[in-house]
Amino acid sequence: MFTLLTNKIETPTCPRCEEAEETWDHIWTCNQNEFNIKDVIENTIIEIEKNYITKGQSHETEENNIQQNDDDVLKIIFENIETFNELKVEFVLFLDNKSVILPNKKRYWELLRGIYNKNLNNLGKNKKGSKAITRKLWELCYDNMKKEIWHKRIERTIEIEKAEGITKGDKRKRKREDKTEKNQETTTKKQKHNKNIENIKKQEQRQIIKLVTYERSIGRSLDTGRKDERWNTIQKLIPLDK
Numbered sequence: 001m002f003t004l005l006t007n008k009i010e011t012p013t014c015p016r017c018e019e020a021e022e023t024w025d026h027i028w029t030c031n032q033n034e035f036n037i038k039d040v041i042e043n044t045i046i047e048i049e050k051n052y053i054t055k056g057q058s059h060e061t062e063e064n065n066i067q068q069n070d071d072d073v074l075k076i077i078f079e080n081i082e083t084f085n086e087l088k089v090e091f092v093l094f095l096d097n098k099s100v101i102l103p104n105k106k107r108y109w110e111l112l113r114g115i116y117n118k119n120l121n122n123l124g125k126n127k128k129g130s131k132a133i134t135r136k137l138w139e140l141c142y143d144n145m146k147k148e149i150w151h152k153r154i155e156r157t158i159e160i161e162k163a164e165g166i167t168k169g170d171k172r173k174r175k176r177e178d179k180t181e182k183n184q185e186t187t188t189k190k191q192k193h194n195k196n197i198e199n200i201k202k203q204e205q206r207q208i209i210k211l212v213t214y215e216r217s218i219g220r221s222l223d224t225g226r227k228d229e230r231w232n233t234i235q236k237l238i239p240l241d242k
């Protein structure tokens, strides 16, 4: 059902940060990633909640044609929003636990490998639609990992390779203009360095925003709007590290 993301890597050094070998692990943890793994999981949940709220509003205005596709995908969740509200926290905590099959890894690394941990089926026990909702949540997270980390890595790598390719071409054309060429190279490197710093800054900012958004997202029940009593306990249980 899902295509496994393979770990065939041609470049030994990560072209994005130039700080580490571009191993399977590094691809997902590179400081040049716009989002880290946990961001993607949390954002997936936040997105679903946003859709749910939008859906409620668009029903009143009858402008829900555009949302139709999302509705179909999220139908199982929208129809059992109470189950989802309870499940989402369990889901995040479950994935944040140590993996049994992958040494020294948390369970979200299983998800990255396309492994569906069968214990996920026990989440939200006895609640209506819990199994289907967990499955859907897992699928959406998996797709978003590909979209937000994997695909962006590929795009950025191509960008870098293109930029470096142009530099090489210039070298051949302008053999006599050594000075200009050197200046150009320095500029490219500088630009790249600045871009890297920019991305790190973005990441740091996002950590702060994430804390606020996530608190809102799991701290409050969507159907009642009431504050979830368990939030204080939950907050301590979730290490919001990178």
Ligand SMILES: [Zn+2]
Binding pocket: 014, 015, 016, 017, 018, 019, 020, 026, 030, 031, 032
């Ligand atoms: Zn890197």
